[in-house]
Amino acid sequence: MxxxxxxxxxxxxxxxxxxxxxxxxxxxxxxxxxxxxxxxxxxxxxxxxxxxxxxxxxxxxxASLDHNQLAELYVVRAELEALAARLAAKHAAPEEVRVLQNMIDEDRGKLNDPEGLSRANRRFHHQVHLASHNRYLVQQLDLVHRSMALLATTSLAVKGRGEAALDEHQAIVDAIREGDGEAAAAALRAHISRAFETRLKLDAAGHGTAGHWAEAL
The missing domain is CATH 1.10.10.10 (Winged helix-like DNA-binding domain superfamily/Winged helix DNA-binding domain)
Incomplete structure (x- = not known):
């Protein structure tokens, strides 16, 4: 089409x-x-x-996002993505869990490619959204992630962040596999929180403003 x-x-x-x-x-x-x-x-x-x-x-x-807009975006994203993870733990088919696991396994080969890892990260999060089996939630998260496109480059290039992010992804998938909705939500929320903290540290160090650093997950 x-x-x-x-x-x-x-x-x-x-x-x-x-x-x-x-x-x-x-x-x-x-x-x-x-x-x-x-x-x-x-x-x-x-x-x-x-x-x-x-x-x-x-x-x-x-457009670019100022500090307050970025903070607001992370708050909304953390809550919506946590809900998606909780629902995925309840509704995801075994095949969907295997796809998520395969994504993590493949993404570990991209640790020296921050831009490629950033694209893979977006695909992983979208797959979690789809695994929630809630079309309205997926639509809202698509809008949130559209706003994330207003962040220019990837902070996954920060030393150690890529590997840590994949470990966080693993905790999310483990909880979904076990059907533990609360653990999945907590792992996703912690993942977003650590990403936001990374961005704030970058800004505080003067390495970029909200409008110049891309999705840190």
Whole structure:
């Protein structure tokens, strides 16, 4: 199925083709994606309404998150993802648990590839969401993760964070496999908390602002 202009632009932001602060030009987008300018214009207006884009004079740029927005996002994400893990422990099929385990096993081979690990991390979390078997929760988490795309690069490059994150993923999967919803929720919430702490330390050390560090999980 052919993607519309809105989805094409959103995917480009999510994939890091366009990063926070990058200017989006209607004519250039139309040429890049091989569509007319009218659907591109409508897509840009929609993304601006959703606060994925911001005004910089007369130009539209990819938005970034300030410290307060980032903190709010992590609070919501921690609670929604904890709920997803709790439901996954109750509803996930054995095949889904095996897929999650395979993801962790494969991701340990990506520890020297922070960008690849970041993409794999997003896939892992989305698989946990799907294992909740709750379409409304998945929809809400998709919106939250869309906002995470407004963070530019990966803090999984921080020494030791990648390996620690995978160990945290393992604790989540172990709890889901055992059908222990409370343990799964606690493990997921702790995982998000440690990721947020990593980001705060980076900001405090002056290595980046909220708008310049990507998903730390």
């Amino acid at each position: 052919q993607k519309d202009a809105y989805t094409l632009i959103l995917d480009a932001i999510d994939e890091g083709i366009y990063r926070p602060g990058d200017r989006l030009v209607e004519s250039e987008l139309a040429e890049r994606f091989g569509v007319s300018r009218t659907p591109v214009r409508e897509a840009l207006q929609r993304l601006e309404t959703q606060q994925m884009l911001a005004r910089d004079g007369r130009s539209l740029i990819v």
